[in-house]
Amino acid sequence: MSEDFEFNIIAKDGNARRGEITMPRGSIRTPAFMPVGTAGTVKAMYMDQVSDLGSDIILGNTYHLMLRPSAERIAKLGGLHKFCNWSGPILTDSGGFQVMSLSALRKLTEKSVTFKSHIDGTKYEMSPERSIEIQGLLGSDIQMQLDECIRLPAEYKEIQRAMELSLRWAERSANAFGNQKGKAMFGIVQGGDKPDLRIKSATELAAMNLKGYSIGGLAVGEPQEVMLATLDETTPAMPEDKPRYLMGVGTPDDLIESVARGVDMFDCVMPTRAGRHGLAFTRYGKVNLKNARHQEDHRPLDELSDCPASFDYSRAYLHHLTRANESLGGMLLTWNNLAYYQFLMQGIRDSIEAGKFEDFKAETKEGWAKGDIAQL
Numbered sequence: 001m002s003e004d005f006e007f008n009i010i011a012k013d014g015n016a017r018r019g020e021i022t023m024p025r026g027s028i029r030t031p032a033f034m035p036v037g038t039a040g041t042v043k044a045m046y047m048d049q050v051s052d053l054g055s056d057i058i059l060g061n062t063y064h065l066m067l068r069p070s071a072e073r074i075a076k077l078g079g080l081h082k083f084c085n086w087s088g089p090i091l092t093d094s095g096g097f098q099v100m101s102l103s104a105l106r107k108l109t110e111k112s113v114t115f116k117s118h119i120d121g122t123k124y125e126m127s128p129e130r131s132i133e134i135q136g137l138l139g140s141d142i143q144m145q146l147d148e149c150i151r152l153p154a155e156y157k158e159i160q161r162a163m164e165l166s167l168r169w170a171e172r173s174a175n176a177f178g179n180q181k182g183k184a185m186f187g188i189v190q191g192g193d194k195p196d197l198r199i200k201s202a203t204e205l206a207a208m209n210l211k212g213y214s215i216g217g218l219a220v221g222e223p224q225e226v227m228l229a230t231l232d233e234t235t236p237a238m239p240e241d242k243p244r245y246l247m248g249v250g251t252p253d254d255l256i257e258s259v260a261r262g263v264d265m266f267d268c269v270m271p272t273r274a275g276r277h278g279l280a281f282t283r284y285g286k287v288n289l290k291n292a293r294h295q296e297d298h299r300p301l302d303e304l305s306d307c308p309a310s311f312d313y314s315r316a317y318l319h320h321l322t323r324a325n326e327s328l329g330g331m332l333l334t335w336n337n338l339a340y341y342q343f344l345m346q347g348i349r350d351s352i353e354a355g356k357f358e359d360f361k362a363e364t365k366e367g368w369a370k371g372d373i374a375q376l
Helices: 047-052 062-067 071-076 080-084 096-102 128-138 156-177 195-206 224-237 252-259 270-276 315-323 327-353 357-370
Strands: 006-013 016-023 026-030 032-035 058-061 090-093 104-108 113-116 123-126 142-144 184-189 212-215 244-246 265-268 279-282 285-288
Touching: 006 327, 016 327, 026 032, 032 058, 032 327, 058 062, 062 071, 062 090, 062 096, 062 128, 071 128, 080 090, 090 128, 096 113, 123 128, 128 142, 128 156, 156 184, 156 195, 184 195, 195 212, 195 224, 212 224, 224 252, 252 327, 252 357, 270 279, 270 327, 279 327, 285 357, 315 327, 327 357
Parallel strands: 032 265, 058 090, 090 142, 142 184, 184 212, 212 244, 244 265
Antiparallel strands: 006 016, 016 026, 104 113, 113 123, 279 285
16 A cells, blocks of 8 residues: 555546545545445444445544544544544545534634534534644544535625635645645635636645645535536536545435546435435435335345345335334445445446446436336
């Protein structure tokens, strides 16, 4: 493994990129989907299951971990990798999105944001420097700048104000991070749904020569067509030789369309959250196991999958577990969903290398369009 952070593009097909990030703790094949381990756990999964499915990297959340058990306690216990029994790379987000969306009575200034915990009301202050300090205590391999993420739609002046503050905070975050060998800090492109603001943000961040760049402030309520149009404008303004990470996205269709626009990395709670609520993602599209039509269906979710959750259990049993609110139902559907997401990403990577990404995209969407009932 590389002793430093390196990103190499192995193949391109249109704007889709097949690459690899190498770091001391392991390689990350891109395009990559990162399962979300918000509080040090990928919900309903063992870490060896997550690894066995093909995940090269997971995500942890600065906001939630700083509240409990605290970054200082995790550092005392040997760091997040040891704490949660994950040996590969970990990316931590800055906590900015959660501060803006979950915290009560927050107050934003040029210096920092102060807020009260959504858990117990304790008051905290988060500055760009403190966010980087927390991520350092956690011991994550890829760290994110602190930014201000606002929900769409919003007024132009408000989007511009937040974008410019995020640029200033990016510089402060980079100064606090310094030059840590074998690790990386990513900047975050903001600008809402305004192309000129996105391009300005991407251009000014690129001038900072960071090791990677993220696209934030999407998947915050806007329609998919707005997100994709924003990517069409944004990714061409981002450095060609650095990884591009679209934060908090998304559905399988979001992933494949974003790869087509040059995105390399993704994270989203969707596959785990959906699994806990009875929804499965498969090559046949979405399957709602709460639906009564599954109550006597002996078929597995996907007999072609190599994931035991997908082929060892009948839909009737999964329906029963879901309707009875049994924990095993959420565990099995989460396992299936993460398996499908990694299966999709492997198919994307293989098709880019083969120069057949558009064919793969069309065939995959055709399978979703035929739907689950077509398999009866």
